[in-house]
Amino acid sequence: MYVAVKGGETAIARSWDLLAAARRGDSALAELSLGQIRQQLRLAVARVMQEGSLYDEELAALALKQAAGDTVEAVFLLRAFRTTLPRFASSKPLDTAAMRVRRRVSGTFKDVPGGQILGPTADYTQRLLDFSLGHGSDVPPCALADSGVPQPLPSVLEVLAAEGLIEAEQPLPGDPEPADLTRQPLMFPADRATRLQNLARGDEGWLLGLAYSTQRGYAESHPFAGEIRMGEVSVSVCPEELGFDIDIGEITLTECQMINQFAGSKTAPPQFTRGYGLSFGEAERKAMAMALVDRSLRAEELGEAAHAPAQQQEFVLYHSDNVEASGFVQHLKLPHYVDFQAELSLIRTLRAQATPSSPQEAAHD
Amino acid sequence: MTEACHSQWQYNFAFLDENTKRMLRRALLKAVAIPGYQVPFGSREMPLPYGWGTGGIQLTASIIGQDDVLKVIDQGADDTTNAVNIRRFFARVTGVATTSSTAAASLIQSRHRIPETPLRPGQIMVFQVPEPEALRTLEASEVETRKLHAHQEYGLMHVKLYEDIARFGHISTSYDYPVMVNERYLTSPSPIPKFDNPKLHLSPALMLFGAGREKRLYAIPPHTRVESLAFDDHPFTVQRWEQACALCGSHDSYLDEIITDDAGARMFVCSDTDYCQQQQEGKA
Numbered sequence: 001m002y003v004a005v006k007g008g009e010t011a012i013a014r015s016w017d018l019l020a021a022a023r024r025g026d027s028a029l030a031e032l033s034l035g036q037i038r039q040q041l042r043l044a045v046a047r048v049m050q051e052g053s054l055y056d057e058e059l060a061a062l063a064l065k066q067a068a069g070d071t072v073e074a075v076f077l078l079r080a081f082r083t084t085l086p087r088f089a090s091s092k093p094l095d096t097a098a099m100r101v102r103r104r105v106s107g108t109f110k111d112v113p114g115g116q117i118l119g120p121t122a123d124y125t126q127r128l129l130d131f132s133l134g135h136g137s138d139v140p141p142c143a144l145a146d147s148g149v150p151q152p153l154p155s156v157l158e159v160l161a162a163e164g165l166i167e168a169e170q171p172l173p174g175d176p177e178p179a180d181l182t183r184q185p186l187m188f189p190a191d192r193a194t195r196l197q198n199l200a201r202g203d204e205g206w207l208l209g210l211a212y213s214t215q216r217g218y219a220e221s222h223p224f225a226g227e228i229r230m231g232e233v234s235v236s237v238c239p240e241e242l243g244f245d246i247d248i249g250e251i252t253l254t255e256c257q258m259i260n261q262f263a264g265s266k267t268a269p270p271q272f273t274r275g276y277g278l279s280f281g282e283a284e285r286k287a288m289a290m291a292l293v294d295r296s297l298r299a300e301e302l303g304e305a306a307h308a309p310a311q312q313q314e315f316v317l318y319h320s321d322n323v324e325a326s327g328f329v330q331h332l333k334l335p336h337y338v339d340f341q342a343e344l345s346l347i348r349t350l351r352a353q354a355t356p357s358s359p360q361e362a363a364h365d
Numbered sequence: 366m367t368e369a370c371h372s373q374w375q376y377n378f379a380f381l382d383e384n385t386k387r388m389l390r391r392a393l394l395k396a397v398a399i400p401g402y403q404v405p406f407g408s409r410e411m412p413l414p415y416g417w418g419t420g421g422i423q424l425t426a427s428i429i430g431q432d433d434v435l436k437v438i439d440q441g442a443d444d445t446t447n448a449v450n451i452r453r454f455f456a457r458v459t460g461v462a463t464t465s466s467t468a469a470a471s472l473i474q475s476r477h478r479i480p481e482t483p484l485r486p487g488q489i490m491v492f493q494v495p496e497p498e499a500l501r502t503l504e505a506s507e508v509e510t511r512k513l514h515a516h517q518e519y520g521l522m523h524v525k526l527y528e529d530i531a532r533f534g535h536i537s538t539s540y541d542y543p544v545m546v547n548e549r550y551l552t553s554p555s556p557i558p559k560f561d562n563p564k565l566h567l568s569p570a571l572m573l574f575g576a577g578r579e580k581r582l583y584a585i586p587p588h589t590r591v592e593s594l595a596f597d598d599h600p601f602t603v604q605r606w607e608q609a610c611a612l613c614g615s616h617d618s619y620l621d622e623i624i625t626d627d628a629g630a631r632m633f634v635c636s637d638t639d640y641c642q643q644q645q646e647g648k649a
Binding site: 011012076080083182183184188318323325326327328330336337339341342343344345346349350 | 541
């Protein structure tokens with residue numbers, strides 16, 4: 001009978017077994033520990049935390065292990081878990097100027113107060129496969145960069161701000177609490193805080209592509225990397241019942257301030273404008289892409305012509321989420337025989353009625 | 366959090382926390398009060414993929430109680446993978462009784478079909494909706510479509526249907542066929558075949574629609590007027606088959622076409638597996 005298109009409990013249970021076996025691989029090899037993933041795949045862990053919008057290295061490592069390294073699937077697992085967590089407080093705005101900096105570079109000034117600090121970057125590694133990693137090697141201990149880095153490190157853009165050459169970064173009047181996109185639907189037009197939140201959760205690949213498009217002529221964008229900094233920032237909350245701030249821990253962040261040109265408008269003199277990017281963990285590509293896209297989404301606010309995809313709020317924000325995109329694209333593998341049957345009946349009706357003369361009549365219409 | 370703390374995690378009844386369920390129920394009350402109007406809601410991320418029923422699952426989770434009897438169908442059938450999976454999810458996180466019988470269910474979550482067995486007062490249908498905006502294929506911008514709804518400006522859709530007739534001699538929409546709800550809102554009936562549209566009109570059951578990815582929900586309360594768009598000289602019609610169901614002999618149900626061998630032989634059977642079963646037992 002027609003059992004081929006039906007899937008019962010047994011088939012699903014069997015697919016779970018196969019999945020578990022495939023995940024584990026050869027049982028003669030040692031199983032991955034969450035500690036190993038956290039320590040040795042830290043960038044994958046960071047990406048899962050960003051797009052899963054949950055800062056928890058242990059859970060992100062667990063998700064990566066369960067998803068066999070599939071980042072989007074790991075993000076999905078983490079987000080579904082996140083849904084069940086109570087929301088008991090919002091943090092105070094993070095003070096990234098007070099970051100314990102491990103890396104800070106500026107593309108705009110040769111030297112900046114505090115200096116350029118390369119930190120742990122792959123930028124100058126020439127991407128040669130290091131075959132010595134293939135058989136395990138102990139890295140000699142390295143003196144960590146706490147030698148002479150002034151803390152806190154002043155922000156590069158303050159130099160321009162002091163001269164009034166760059167727009168001031170001011171909270172909106174009344175400093176409204178930002179919308180929480182995990183609790184409220186995205187509505188348009190979306191204010192900048194909402195857009196930044198969406199971009200921070202957005203798929204890195206999508207943002208990278210859009211950011212790239214702004215540099216290839218699909219939006220008028222001539223940016224400079226004003227400052228990129230990475231390091232540890234403390235998070236504090238002010239519980240209503242206490243009435244004072246308490247420090248609840250420290251997280252690793254990457255922040256990017258892009259500097260863009262702006263010719264001025266009727267109300268504003270020519271000055272530099274900002275694009276902003278922020279991501280959990282070490283994630284420079286994501287933070288930079290976010291900053292480029294943030295700036296291009298400000299086109300309307302700054303009175304610029306908006307005709308490129310990266311300048312269209314609805315286009316950028318609605319399609320930025322990889323968990324939404326992945327689910328909807330892959331829903332095509334669910335059966336559609338009811339609607340396909342409807343289309344099949346229709347096309348047969350249309351074909352049955354089509355006589356040699358009718359296409360010409362249609363053409364006259 | 367430590368690893369030990371994570372491993373002791375307990376899920377709440379129906380997965381969602383009580384505050385989220387309350388938010389959903391408030392949005393549902395608004396939806397029922399304004400039939401056909403798309404209410405934005407704070408859709409949560411669920412452990413099943415977007416596009417696979419997250420909207421319907423959230424609505425079901427927000428209204429399901431200990432005493433409910435849940436039926437889940439996909440394409441009309443109780444035994445397709447997605448239906449099995451969603452039913453298993455609710456069994457796991459609520460422990461409520463599940464059924465495949467339309468008559469025995471108090472709550473029916475559906476993808477793409479309304480059961481053939483007539484619904485009765487007190488039953489609730491929850492539809493999984495991939496695309497809640499009936500005008501989306503005609504107008505890509507959400508800002509614009511919300512304006513069109515506000516002004517009850519549905520000329521675009523009438524023009525589209527007219528153009529179909531001009532080109533094909535027929536309206537070429539066979540599922541997700543647009544309806545006017547309570548003479549006010551143009552509404553997507555979710556991708557049910559137009560065969561099922563008449564079952565929405567003056568139904569004694571409450572119809573709830575949830576779109577998780579698009580973060581919109583809407584409702585058709587019991588006994589509400591639901592009209593499928595049409596023209597006086599091109600009235601609304603539904604699909605008909607020359608064949609009867611090969612299993613139960615039904616002439617009045619929606620049929621799936623099943624290819625039975627490599628030579629292209631085919632048979633037609635009810636897409637509603639429960640209805641088909643009832644018909645077969647009735648004959649026996």
